[in-house]
């Protein structure tokens with residue numbers, strides 16, 4: 428019997444790639460997604476890649492009746508919780524929507540798990556919890572802070588998980604702090620599909636390469652970095668997905684655990700490095716302007732990856748050229 432995993436937000440960007448990795452590792456996946464930022468076509472694409480269409484329920488993680496129905500209908504072994512809102516700028520305009528979706532949604536989900544007697548949980552946290560780095564690479568014990576409501580929701584849910592873990596024996600929890608996920612599945616069948624103008628660098632660069640937007644604006648060229656532009660730890664989304672499979676296995680094998688690990692490559696690249704790698708992948712010239720810094724941005728950020736390697740026996744394998752090649756294949760899909 429294959430263990431059944433509930434994946435919330437499973438038709439979204441990271442959730443869909445993780446569903447592929449889970450199915451390929453032999454798990455049965457049930458997705459709960461309200462389709463606020465994804466479409467059901469993703470389910471067919473996953474079926475095309477893996478040969479198996481995941482079970483799907485359209486619904487909201489804040490809906491108690493839906494959650495109870497799911498835990499009743501399926502013998503679920505663990506929950507991977509991706510569902511939530513993720514745009515930093517929007518979170519400052521609509522903070523209540525962010526606390527409601529990300530914090531209240533997580534509380535509802537954990538409460539339903541408690542009612543169902545289920546205690547294995549993997550949470551999508553973010554390197555944003557480190558705030559402005561005091562030293563690099565970032566280790567998991569670096570002090571945490573948040574400068575916007577989105578980041579604050581991640582801090583709060585991390586704390587809720589720690590409180591829950593300490594309140595009751597038997598919880599197996601992984602808090603995974605993602606660095607900058609980019610790229611797409613190598614098939615070109617699933618990838619990141621932002622609505623409107625992309626907030627993040629890579630989808631923006633991809634749209635300039637296709638000619639959909641005229642130029643990249645490079646936010647800041649006076650940072651204390653090698654070429655003056657911001658440096659980040661970009662990680663291929665399929666490496667990230669495999670990190671989740673390892674975290675899940677670790678949860679399922681332990682009696683109780685609260686694991687907090689970085690999922691990054693440990694290597695930082697600048698904005699100009701990424702533009703150049705994308706030029707190579709696409710064979711296009713990518714015009715750009717150097718403009719003012721984006722408020723709230725940090726100069727540089729990359730992960731210490733030792734803990735993930737020790738605790739999960741996991742290490743990212745794919746480099747920036749593969750990230751850009753796969754993103755380009757997805758961007759130019761017919």
Ligand code: NAD
Nearest residue numbers: 436439440441460461462463464465487488510511551553
């Ligand atoms: P995404 O928007 O592509 O996926 C989220 C999915 O959740 C979407 O399919 C959306 O329809 C669904 N959803 C949202 N609210 C829901 C709700 N209340 N009930 C049910 N479904 C809901 O985002 P993503 O990039 O795949 O991110 C997944 C998680 O990882 C998020 O929690 C995000 O904060 C976190 N994260 C993402 C990044 C990143 O760069 N993408 C970095 C760090 C952390």
Ligand code: UD1
Nearest residue numbers: 515553555607626627628631644645646657658659698724
């Ligand atoms: C952003 C979020 C962060 C989140 C992360 C996940 C902000 C302020 N931070 O991080 O909370 O965890 O996404 O992916 O939104 N850049 C440009 N031009 C652009 C877009 C970006 O030069 O059009 C630069 C940025 O200044 C930065 C780098 O590219 O140096 C990466 O930016 P982005 O992809 O938005 O990610 P982060 O800012 O690291």
